[in-house]
Amino acid sequence: MKIQLIRNAALWLEYGGITFLIDPMLSEKGVNPPIVNTENDRRNPLVPLPGPVQQWLAPDALLVTHLHQDHWDAAAVSLLPHDLPLLCQEGNQEQIAEQGFINITVVPDQQPLTFQGVTLTRIGGQHGTGSIGELMGKVSGFIFRAEGEPVLYLAGDTIWCEEVKEALDGHSPDIIIVNAGGARFVTGGHITMDDQDVVNVCRYAPAVSVIAVHMDAINHCMVTREMLKACLEQENLLERVALPQDGEWVELLTV
Structure with missing residues (x-):
């Protein structure tokens, strides 16, 4: 298994002989407005892609955790071929089809789906709490399994919550990718994992390797890589967590 952090939550995953492009945000730096109701007016994305976009346009499959x-x-x-196999959560397929994609497969809520030898299991999450969490809508994480590969848990846009605990307990992943950054609005709590949430993951599942992404790219993500690194150092957990830079590869041995 190999993982490349492209930027934010966008990942290139080589797993079970399949290449997945996950949660692609391919805009050029600064072309999108700030996230509304946030503490600053920086335009998104905050940083450019770490290389020419063409290198990420021909995966075997797309995986979109939410829209x-x-x-x-x-x-x-606009850029991705519309006939690429695309995997998504229940409820997103109609909008994606309206955007012109013609090869969509829904990963169901209650049962695993096997795609070209890789089994995917959808995991729920909480994209915040209270009324903000409700407004943010349904989000998904996914468990990946394939022969000869470690069990991978892509947690998606969630805070530390019961769904994440249940996934760790029920699926015993070897690796978890967490969307950190502590994204938040002017009011309410954080809507992606902050530094304490990442610490909680490490403490709850001491045998799991952690990869933290979703930082330094969007204006409402308040926890930077440097802030998370400092927290993990203070908690003596830095050796447990990979903090890849944009464009960096993380290679993990198969089991």
């Missing part, structure tokens, strides 16, 4: 603009943007819709 927020920092995970599935107009540039991705």
